[in-house]
Ligand SMILES: Nc1ncnc2c1ncn2[C@@H]1O[C@H](COP(=O)(O)OP(=O)(O)O)[C@@H](O)[C@H]1O
């Protein structure tokens with residue numbers, strides 16, 4: 001048995017795409033190459049890891065491409081679009097991480113696992129979509145789409161209007177035993193985009209459903225299941241803040257469960273962005289008070305693991 005610390009890393013949108021470039025596959029690959037330099041450094045510092053990534057922009061574009069081409073080829077169902085997003089994002093990560101590791105004389109195998117995540121059909125999220133996907137639109141374009149396609153459209157953090165889809169809670173990772181078997185000598189990219197959402201039928205069969213699961217909650221469930229020491233959520237900001245984006249912003253180096261609950265009640269964390277990250281971190285340390293969660297940026301990941309920066313969330 002290895003005595004290395006085990007980390008589950010959740011990669012945010014900025015690890016896959018630059019805000020300034022066209023959202024092409026080529027542009028994504030360039031960003032992912034840089035992301036993988038950081039991940040290779042973490043691996044090189046002596047951690048075992050699994051990687052979970054987001055897919056909101058990507059799955060939205062795949063769905064849109066299918067809709068646009070519907071007169072030529074039959075459109076793919078939503079769950080299949082989720083699986084396709086896992087495939088191509090995983091491929092970019094696999095290729096880039098393999099290279100970044102080889103530059104450091106490390107030949108750790110990297111593999112992407114198409115991963116299904118069981119959700120409950122009765123999850124209230126199916127009646128109230130919250131997950132923004134795909135491209136941004138103007139308000140006029142968004143109302144047009146809402147009328148023509150019946151989609152729920154919402155303004156997304158001052159950046160434009162986006163389609164919202166249901167985001168039910170992840171309940172069970174179908175391929176978890178395969179992840180555990182691979183863990184010791186392989187870096188597994190799993191639960192991508194929160195996992196392909198599936199519901200379980202009374203006879204035990206699984207069936208894809210239209211949803212996008214939150215990848216931070218999925219990463220948390222994975223961290224519990226593999227008994228990870230650390231859940232590391234990598235996003236754009238170095239630290240979680242209270243009074244974020246105000247002249248009184250205060251960056252936090254540490255939050256206990258009690259403090260985090262208080263800050264949530266006071267409304268410091270934006271719904272759909274920082275709130276699920278803090279909630280996922282809290283769930284992990286509540287599940288096992290010996291463990292910790294870290295929220296930080298990709299380029300500060302190593303410093304945060306050394307306790308020099310980031311926001312650490314612990315039980316007390
Ligand atoms: N209290 C807060 N502290 C820090 N960042 C916050 C806070 N509230 C909202 N944010 C914003 O949330 C963003 C992270 O959410 P998001 O971009 O949706 O995540 P992801 O990296 O998973 O794509 C941060 O980059 C920051 O702009």
Ligand SMILES: NC(=O)OP(=O)(O)O
Nearest residue numbers: 054055056193214215
């Ligand atoms: N599935 C998911 O949470 O994707 P984003 O992080 O891109 O929103």
